[in-house]
Amino acid sequence: MKAIWYEAEIFEIIDESPKVKRFWFRMPPEANFSFKAGQFVMLDLPIQAKYTNRSYSISSAPTGESTFELCIVLKEDGIGTPWIWENISVGSKIKTAGPLGKFILPEVIDKDICFICTGTGIAPLRSQLLEIFNKNIPHKDIYMIFGNRIISDVLYRKEMEELQAAHPEFHFIPVLSRETPETWKHPGYVHKYYLDIYGNKQKPVMFYICGWSNMVREARDKLKELGYTKDEIKFELYD
């Protein structure tokens, strides 16, 4: 399907860290914009490159408004994100198309949900998590297993901790690869943690996995080996 492009306006930007920014976009009224939690948009950037489109998952939950948030990490050796860092400020307009993608929640949530992500891979999973809580969608246990290197990399940490405190069935597991069992409760990589919980296949669960291909493919392969089916493993690859 051919993408229809609209000039979206950026109306707020937060610097999460030197390498990660959160951008709030407003689509124009003629776009009739609405999206499902987990979908992404495409930006068409005025860059000197063979491919000028870049995809970004929406990190906010649907509100019925024509606004949404993106959470983007700077790829220093890339073309698109350095351009965004240099050129985008509040009031900028960017050609935007979407929403796109089928990485969405099931109609009925009748199993546990295990979100697995690294870095900005949390974006669509945060949208889905907020959607479940905002709309009081009936659900079972939900795990958010979120891998990063160090504590300051953990995006949305405060929000996740507050959600965990408010919802006993929600379990936030921030995993840090640069820490040790002496310095952090969940050191190492994400794989150990979902295997500890769901490796024995005793509880029905849907996995939603998002991020860069190394982690996503490894998780998908490990789950397939355990006998989880395609229907139980949804994933979104960033590369």
Ligand SMILES: Cc1cc2nc3c(=O)[nH]c(=O)nc-3n(C[C@H](O)[C@H](O)[C@H](O)COP(=O)(O)OP(=O)(O)OC[C@H]3O[C@@H](n4cnc5c(N)ncnc54)[C@H](O)[C@@H]3O)c2cc1C
């Ligand atoms: C569905 C989806 C959602 C994403 N969501 C996020 C997000 O929420 N946050 C985030 O930080 N990143 C996200 N990404 C990654 C993002 O799209 C970019 O890849 C990333 O920002 C690096 O862009 P860059 O232009 O700086 O790097 P570059 O290295 O210049 O470009 C990387 C990307 O550009 C495209 N591209 C470049 N050259 C080619 C080519 N020759 N052929 C085909 N494609 C090409 C590819 O998508 C490639 O992965 C997502 C990717 C996908 C596919």
